[in-house]
Amino acid sequence: MIASAFAGSVVIFLLLRMVGGDIATVMLGTKATPESLAAIREAFGLNRSWPEQYFSWIAGVLKGDLGEAYTGQYVIGTEIAQRLEPTLILTFGSLFVSIPIAVIVGVYSAVNFTRWRGVAVDVVAQVGLAIPQFFLALVLVIVFAVQLGWLPATGYVSIFIDPVEAIRSMVLPIATLSLGITAVFTRFVRTSMIEQMNSDYMRTAKAKGRTIRSAAIIHGLRNSAIPIATTGVLQIGALMAGSVVVENVFGIPGIGRLLLTSVMTREAITVQSLALVILLIILGMNLLIDVLYGFLDPRIRHKEARE
């Protein structure tokens, strides 16, 4: 994980410098005077060599000191810390909503896989995969906020201030973000369960007198955990990317919204640190999923211990 974080930080650092090359020009625009360019290079240490810039940035990240934004006039580290809460609630909330649903629905459809009930799950998941998140968000707003008036369309309330309002404000965002990932996980569970259903040990379990359902839950699910875990990586990335979209539709003051604002105002220094924070969250979630599946399937635990 540390190796990935390091490599990822290098990629982000280089991406911001490779094209065009000069961050000062990026931030001030091409019409900036040489004096102001020199001033901003001085202020952000951009006149140093790339390795120097990189290591002072990483040292800053480790110390929690990311410097100050240029146009925004805020301390980047503090700003990011404040915005972590909504983003983490949103993403982890979606993960915790979608995994149990996906496991239950996926197993159900695998057990009933020749019947129409199983097929129906597949069709619904197929549609769930195809809905763009921003569209789903707007549809939910039209139905639940505009037409029915049950839930707020935008805004965010911290769970520490007003728990009820906080939950109400997060229902639609979490629903939006979880649908796609639930569809993907459901299909993974379904396909890998169907494969397990035909295996010899399942036949043995059935011969011992287990019903198909209990054999599927007790034996099949554990064995299908590996393929699900190995493909979790992509889904976490998608989840974070989705949170950028969802935060912007629902006006949630999280990391994703700050990222988009910073991109639009060409706040390169903030973008650099924000991208890294998002990458770290992705890696952290991967670790979490690995641990969870490790509990589910001891073989994963042992495999990792060997590596």
Add this chain to the structure above:
Amino acid sequence: MKNLAEGSKLTQVKGARNSQGRSSRKSLQLILGIVLTGFVVMLTILSFFWTPWDPIAVNVENRLLRPNLSHWFGTDRLGRDLFSQIMVGGQNTLYVTLVSTLIGVTFGTTLGLAAAGSGPRWGSVLTRISDIGIALPSILIALVLATTIGPGRLSVIVAISFWFVPVTARVVVGPARQILSLDFVEAAMTHGRSRIYILFRQVLPNIAPIVIVQTSMMFAAGILIEASLSFLGVGAQPPTTSWGKILMDSQPLVQEAPYYTLLPGSFIMITVLAFNLLGDGLAVLLDPQHSQKGVA
């Protein structure tokens, strides 16, 4: 972008349980996929020559007309015909997706073959690199790029390709290794064929079905990413229109004109669904064997 890894894993059906009903459902998927993707592509090509209305002609008197016989999808906030805009918007979305997918497939397949063909040491280095690429979501890369080179087509294409290349490499490398371990490859080696010859002339044709299925899946994912980025304002810039941008414009008006969001959004959804169906159908048609093993 979520469905790539499962691409060819979708149909891990084995032996006796692969009933008649299921395979006919799969071919139904394929036919539906071909018809729907064909329809969208034709509409987009048609838009170069003809649209029902001028897609950029502002007519404020006709603003926010509900869908009717002359404006099939209604009109937008400036009175422009929405259906014509969707037709034209397809140009940008499909162009960006096509270019990124081609880059992704070409370089990704090459990288995957290289990883499979080189020794274990280089192979694992290449795998590591592609893992990092996969972990970085393309929306994030697009946002970082948009900071430096500005929002627009180029950022989006580079960002999507940046993600497609490692994903393809990852999908290709496993099957390529399997083929490399087969007898006929060894026979070719004893004939003194070069490694590159073997990889491109003998391995590549054998993994082509996987690459084709992957291409279709990536196309669907590309449309989703492009639309999301345009929706966020990082993709297509005015005057170019794009599917995501139409929805961005519709957002403030969800209360007044729900159709303005619902119709273009459904259109995007059906397009993505179509390419996914095409990929699923192709997976079964082209390579039942590999789609059973699960190669992603």
